[in-house]
Amino acid sequence: MGELGIDGERGVGVALFEQRERFSRLIARGVSNSEACRLVGVNRRTGTRWRFGRTILDAAGRAVQYPPVATSKRPSKPLSSRYLSLDERTAIADLLRAGGTIRAIAAELGRSPSTISREVRRNVDERGRYLPHTAQRVSGARLARPRQRRLSGDTELCDAVAQLLTKRWSPEQVANELRRRFPDQPERQLCTESVYQAIYDTTTPLTRPAKAALRSRRRCRRPRASLITRRGRLTEITSIRSRPALVEDRAQPGHWEGDLIMGEANRSAIGTLIERQARYLILFHVPEAHTAEAIRDGITSAVSELPPALRRTLTWDQGKEMALHQQTSAQTGMPVYFCDAHAPWQRGSNENVNGLLRQYFPKGTDLHAHSPDDLAAVAQEINTRPRKTLAWAAPADLFQQLLSTA
Numbered sequence: 001m002g003e004l005g006i007d008g009e010r011g012v013g014v015a016l017f018e019q020r021e022r023f024s025r026l027i028a029r030g031v032s033n034s035e036a037c038r039l040v041g042v043n044r045r046t047g048t049r050w051r052f053g054r055t056i057l058d059a060a061g062r063a064v065q066y067p068p069v070a071t072s073k074r075p076s077k078p079l080s081s082r083y084l085s086l087d088e089r090t091a092i093a094d095l096l097r098a099g100g101t102i103r104a105i106a107a108e109l110g111r112s113p114s115t116i117s118r119e120v121r122r123n124v125d126e127r128g129r130y131l132p133h134t135a136q137r138v139s140g141a142r143l144a145r146p147r148q149r150r151l152s153g154d155t156e157l158c159d160a161v162a163q164l165l166t167k168r169w170s171p172e173q174v175a176n177e178l179r180r181r182f183p184d185q186p187e188r189q190l191c192t193e194s195v196y197q198a199i200y201d202t203t204t205p206l207t208r209p210a211k212a213a214l215r216s217r218r219r220c221r222r223p224r225a226s227l228i229t230r231r232g233r234l235t236e237i238t239s240i241r242s243r244p245a246l247v248e249d250r251a252q253p254g255h256w257e258g259d260l261i262m263g264e265a266n267r268s269a270i271g272t273l274i275e276r277q278a279r280y281l282i283l284f285h286v287p288e289a290h291t292a293e294a295i296r297d298g299i300t301s302a303v304s305e306l307p308p309a310l311r312r313t314l315t316w317d318q319g320k321e322m323a324l325h326q327q328t329s330a331q332t333g334m335p336v337y338f339c340d341a342h343a344p345w346q347r348g349s350n351e352n353v354n355g356l357l358r359q360y361f362p363k364g365t366d367l368h369a370h371s372p373d374d375l376a377a378v379a380q381e382i383n384t385r386p387r388k389t390l391a392w393a394a395p396a397d398l399f400q401q402l403l404s405t406a
Contacts, residue, residue, distance in 0.1 A: 016094050021087075023050055083139065084111075084119060089132035092116065096130050150190065151198050152205060157188045161195065162210040168359055170215070171195035173385060176392055215359040234318050237325065237338040240346055247313055253277045253402045254312035256334070257350035258299065260290060260321060261357055263367035269321075270367050270375065271298045272357065274349050275310070279390060280399035281353055281382050283375035287368070292323040300331045309406040313337060315347055356382060 019040050026036035037047035084092075088109055095105045102120070106113040123135035151158040160181065164174045172192045182188040190198075198204045199211050200220055211219070247255045255276045260269040269290035273282040284298040303311050314334045316322050318341055325336040339346040360378045361367055383396040390398060 016090060086136045089135050093130050093132045149198060149204055158205050162207050165210040165213045168213055172388060240337045240339050243337040250277045254310040257315045257347040259350050259354060261354050264364050268367035273302055274353050276349055278395050278398035278402055279349055279387055280395045281379050283379045285372040285375055290321050292321055295321040296324045296328045299328055303332055307406040
C-alpha cells in the first residue's frame with residue numbers, strides 16, 4: 001500500500017518524512033525531478049509538488065499555499081526550539097498513520113504529551129487527518145501578531161516616558177516610575193525592555209532628544225566591549241585586602257570610593273567620590289593638570305565639611321595621581337586602600353557612577369570647560385534620582401539622614 005504524499009497524496013516507498021528528506025537531498029545534488037521521484041519511490045506529480053509547492057482552494061474557497069521543500073544543503077534555522085518544526089510535524093503525521101499513540105509520539109520526539117495532543121487536536125481536518133504542512137502554515141500565521149506599541153496609542157504615556165528620558169533617567173528607572181505614577185492603570189506600566197525597544201524602534205513617537213538620552217548614546221543594540229586603561233603603579237600602599245570587613249557589607253556609613261574621569265588625551269580630569277552606603281556622589285574640580293598635589297587638595301576640600309563619622313576610609317585604584325596618598329590620609333583622617341591591579345569591580349559603585357557621568361562629560365572632550373558650579377549641578381541631578389539598589393530611594397535623601405544622625 002502506498003504511503004500518503006504531501007498532505008494526503010499517495011506515494012510509494014518509505015515513510016513520508018524519509019521520502020521528503022531523501023528527495024530534498026537528491027535535488028540539492030543536481031538530480032532531475034523525475035529521477036529523484038523514481039529513486040525515492042513517489043509519483044512524479046507528488047515530487048513536483050514537493051519541489052515547487054502548490055496552491056489549492058480550501059472548503060471555503062480560500063487559497064492555501066503549501067511551501068516547497070528545502071533543496072539547500074544548509075538546513076534552515078528553526079524559529080525556536082519551543083515551537084514544533086515542519087520536520088517534527090511530518091514525523092507526527094507518519095507516526096499517527098503507523099498507529100502510534102500520543103505518548104509514544106511524544107517520547108519519540110522528546111516533547112510533552114500535552115504538546116503533541118494539542119498539536120493534533122488543533123490541526124486535523126474534517127476527515128480526522130492530521131496534515132503537517134497545513135499545521136505548519138497555520139502555526140506561522142498564529143505567530144505573526146503585529147501590534148501597536150503602547151506609546152504609539154497613548155499620548156500621555158508617551159509624554160511621561162519622554163519627559164523622564166530627557167532628564168537622563170535610565171529605562172529601568174523610567175519603568176519603576178511608571179508603576180508609581182499609574183498604580184491602577186496596568187496598561188500604562190511598561191517593563192524595562194519595553195522602554196528600550198521604544199527607544200530603538202524608529203516608528204515610536206518619542207522625541208529625538210528622548211531617544212538620544214541613553215547614557216550609551218546607542219541607537220541600536222550592540223555587544224559591549226571592555227577596556228581597562230592603567231596609569232601606573234604605586235609603592236607603599238595598603239591593599240584593599242587589609243580593609244576592614246565591615247566596609248564590604250556597607251553596613252557602616254562614611255566609607256568612600258574615588259577615581260578620576262579623564263578628558264581628551266588625558267589632559268583634563270574630574271574627580272569623583274561616592275559614599276558606599278548611600279551612593280552619594282561628590283564631584284571635585286581639577287582646574288589644571290591632574291597632578292598628585294591637585295588630587296590631594298581636591299579630595300581634602302571635597303570632604304573637609306563632613307563630620308568625622310562620615311570620613312572613615314577611601315578606596316582608590318593604583319593610579320599615579322594618588323602618589324601623595326599618605327598626605328591625603330593625614331589631612332582628611334581617611335586611610336586610603338588600593339584595589340588590586342586590573343580589578344575595577346572592587347570599586348563597583350564608583351565604576352557605575354563614572355559610567356553615568358559620561359552622559360554629562362563625554363569621552364574625548366575638554367573637561368576643563370566645566371566649572372565647579374557645573375559639577376555641583378550634575379552631582380545634584382544624579383543624587384536626586386531614585387536608585388534600584390536603594391529600593392528606589394534617592395541618594396540625596398539617604399545621605400541627608402546620615403548627616404542628621406552623624
